[in-house]
Amino acid sequence: MDCAGLYLSGPDGGLRGVVLGLPEAFAREYQRQGVAIDPVLAQVRATGAPASTLVTLGARWTQCQLYRRISGRFGLAGFATFPLYAGDRMSGVLCLGALAAAGARRLDHEGLCTMSPHAMRAAVGLVTLPPRHPRLTRRQNEVAMLAARALTNRQIAEELGTGTAAVHKHMKELNRLFGTATRTAMAAAWRAGCGDRGSPFGD
Secondary structure (H helix, E strand, O other): OOEEEEEEEOOOOOEEEEEEOOOHHHHHHHHHHHHHHOHHHHHHHHHOOOEEHHHHOHHHHHHOHHHHHHHHHHOOOEEEEEEEEEOOEEEEEEEEEEOOHHHHOOOOHHHHHHHHHHHHHHHHHHHOOOOOOOOOOHHHHHHHHHHHOOOOHHHHHHHHOOOHHHHHHHHHHHHHHHOOOOHHHHHHHHHHHHHOOOOOOOO
């Protein structure tokens, strides 16, 4: 699969999540309006079993609201959703997505069975992602995390595969967002916002 999303149930019953392999704009739109209109998620919640766009909707996938409003705009050809349990209670879901039609065709019943062990490994990997501050984009968070480890701008640029000018620009924006004037103060503010909890969900 080309992308993955991990969504865990919050205390209010809503889902909070992290998505890899798709733009942050997709994650925001799905969180804002997609969860409520996702027919695959509704199927998983109703049955407690894995489901996919192919199994749940078949050819109707491209006519559903989720596809027309969000998924189609970002090139998501189909996805599978696997329930995650804490004891007897469903505590979240893992979504594995295909950006090409060939990948989407693998989302039949047999494909769901084949992917289940890989899905569980992916879920564990996503849960152990580095902490993320709730007010930052993924790139801003990466820069702040590396600055908090006392890396120089040049080292951060090398680590992220970007230029030092881009890192400098992010550092300036981070200081503005946190209301700080120094790298040390910004790093402390980032740690206070998320560092000790270790949540990749930005909460």
